[in-house]
Amino acid sequence: MRQLVILGAGELARQIAGLVEDINENTETCTLVGVLDRNADAASAALPVLGGDELLARLDAEYVLGVGAPELRRRVGEKADRLGATAASLVHPLARIGRGATVGPGALLLEGTHVLYGATVGRHVLVNVNSIIGHDSRVGDHVTLATSATVGARATIGDEVMLGMGAIVMNDAKVGDRSVVGAGAVVTRDVPPDTCVAGVPARPLPTR
Structure with missing residues (x-):
């Protein structure tokens, strides 16, 4: 089963959590491990904040971007790629x-x-x-x-x-x-x- 983490803990993260629930409704194929975000106060109520994105290199999980602004998506995604993570x-x-x-x-x-x-x-x-x-x-x-x-x-x-x-x-x-x-x-x-x-x-x- 695919393990997923969300980079960014804002409103989009909650939307992604709902997306994963819908994907798993018929056949469970992926599990949300949690959120990586330096600002723990921004956590979605339904998902635990595991820490900052530097933890991505130590997690056996694919990542999805929980930020919506295009420039921010690029910067966060490029950093994740440099850490050797795989985008889902x-x-x-x-x-x-x-x-x-x-x-x-x-x-x-x-x-x-x-x-x-x-x-x-x-x-x-x-x-x-x-x-x-x-x-x-x-x-x-x-x-x-x-x-x-x-x-x-x-x-x-x-x-x-x-x-x-x-x-x-x-x-x-x-x-x-x-x-x-x-x-x-x-x-x-x-x-x-x-x-x-x-x-x-x-x-x-x-x-x-």
């Missing part, structure tokens, strides 16, 4: 992965998500409830899709991108690395790297 991918029983689609290590696909045929999902991608990744699209590493976000067919999402709740990236559009698409925004044209867009159609927000 978790897929909810009610998520769907199409024929020919690939999902990278450490990805989390929550309830009601769909990854359509031919899509590529990178490392440590968080696909939140009821989000859709269209056919033949590419989603880079350390990307977070909030609830009900949609990536259109053949779209390209760069690394460390944040798609807000209900955001839509239309077919064939590209979103550059480290960009943010606001909640409810509709991306109809390419978004450069390091850009925050919002609205319908999505437009860059002024920088300060």
Whole structure:
């Protein structure tokens, strides 16, 4: 049976605990050992905090990222990899992965998500409830899709991108690395790297 630890003890950790329960509902395949977080006060009520992430090297367990911000997912994941740990991918029983689609290590696909045929999902991608990744699209590493976000067919999402709740990236559009698409925004044209867009159609927000 797979042994799992969650890196980070915030709200996402509780969501992951529920995901594991749902995965185990029919056949028990993995066990949550606990949470690694330097801030013990941030502990989820349902899960013990074992200590800091430095303990990961001594545990015989795979890890999942319990942090949602893309940059933080990258930093925490890279540190875990340097410690020699293995990233676990978790897929909810009610998520769907199409024929020919690939999902990278450490990805989390929550309830009601769909990854359509031919899509590529990178490392440590968080696909939140009821989000859709269209056919033949590419989603880079350390990307977070909030609830009900949609990536259109053949779209390209760069690394460390944040798609807000209900955001839509239309077919064939590209979103550059480290960009943010606001909640409810509709991306109809390419978004450069390091850009925050919002609205319908999505437009860059002024920088300060």
